[in-house]
Amino acid sequence: MAIRPTEVPVNPEGVLPPLERFAADLIAAYPTEQWWPAETSFEVMAGAVLVQNTRWSNVEHALARMRAADCLSAEAVSSCSPDRLRVLIKPAGCQSVKARRLGNLAQWLVDFGGHRQIAKTRTDELRARLLDINGVGPETADAILNFACGRPVFVADRYAQRLLARLGYLNGCDKAGRYETVRAMLEASVSGRAQALQDLHAATVLHCQQICTTVPQCSLCPFQQVCHRHCAG
Numbered sequence: 001m002a003i004r005p006t007e008v009p010v011n012p013e014g015v016l017p018p019l020e021r022f023a024a025d026l027i028a029a030y031p032t033e034q035w036w037p038a039e040t041s042f043e044v045m046a047g048a049v050l051v052q053n054t055r056w057s058n059v060e061h062a063l064a065r066m067r068a069a070d071c072l073s074a075e076a077v078s079s080c081s082p083d084r085l086r087v088l089i090k091p092a093g094c095q096s097v098k099a100r101r102l103g104n105l106a107q108w109l110v111d112f113g114g115h116r117q118i119a120k121t122r123t124d125e126l127r128a129r130l131l132d133i134n135g136v137g138p139e140t141a142d143a144i145l146n147f148a149c150g151r152p153v154f155v156a157d158r159y160a161q162r163l164l165a166r167l168g169y170l171n172g173c174d175k176a177g178r179y180e181t182v183r184a185m186l187e188a189s190v191s192g193r194a195q196a197l198q199d200l201h202a203a204t205v206l207h208c209q210q211i212c213t214t215v216p217q218c219s220l221c222p223f224q225q226v227c228h229r230h231c232a233g
Contacts, residue, residue, distance in 0.1 A: 047059050
C-alpha cells in the first residue's frame with residue numbers, strides 16, 4: 001500500500017538541516033506500522049536473504065511455501081536437502097544461489113547456538129560473524145541485526161545512499177565508502193534506538209520509491225527547498 005508523505009516543517013531559508021532533524025522529519029512524513037511483518041526472527045533472517053535482487057511480493061510467496069512445508073526455522077532449513085529448498089524458494093528467483101546462502105545462514109545459526117546466544121553477543125561482534133557467512137553482505141547483515149535481533153543498526157541501502165547524496169549530506173564522500181558512511185551517520189543521528197532506525201529505513205524506502213525515484217519527482221517532494229540537487233537545477 002502506498003503511503004503518501006504528510007507535511008513537514010517548512011525551511012524557507014533553504015538551509016540543509018542537521019541530519020538528526022531531517023531523520024525525524026522524514027519519519028514523521030511517512031508514518032508506518034510494522035514494516036517487516038514476520039512470525040519469528042528466523043523468518044526475518046530468511047527474508048533478508050531471499051529479498052536480494054527481487055521484489056518483496058516474490059519473497060512473501062517463497063516464505064509462504066516454506067511455512068506450509070514446515071521449513072521455516074534454522075533447524076529445518078539446515079537439515080533440508082538443497083533440491084527441496086530450491087523448489088520451496090523458487091518464487092524468490094535465483095533459487096540455487098539463495099538456497100545455498102540460506103542454508104549457510106541457517107547452519108551458522110544452529111552452530112552458533114541460536115537466538116539465545118545471539119542475545120548474549122555484542123552487536124559489533126555479531127555483525128562481524130554475520131559478514132563471515134558466505135552470501136551475507138553488509139545490507140543483509142544489517143537487516144538481520146536491526147529487524148531480527150532488535151539492534152540499533154541502520155540498513156544503508158541504495159535508497160538511503162541516493163537520498164542523502166541528492167540532498168547534499170554526502171558531498172565529498174567517496175562512492176566506494178558510501179554504505180558505511182551512511183550507516184554511521186544515520187545511526188548517530190538516531191542515537192541507538194532500534195525501532196526509530198526501522199522507521200527511518202521504512203520512510204527512506206517509501207520516499208525513494210514514490211518521490212525520490214531514479215527520475216525524481218521533485219515537485220512532490222516536501223524536502224525540495226533544502227535539496228542540493230533540486231536547488232542546483
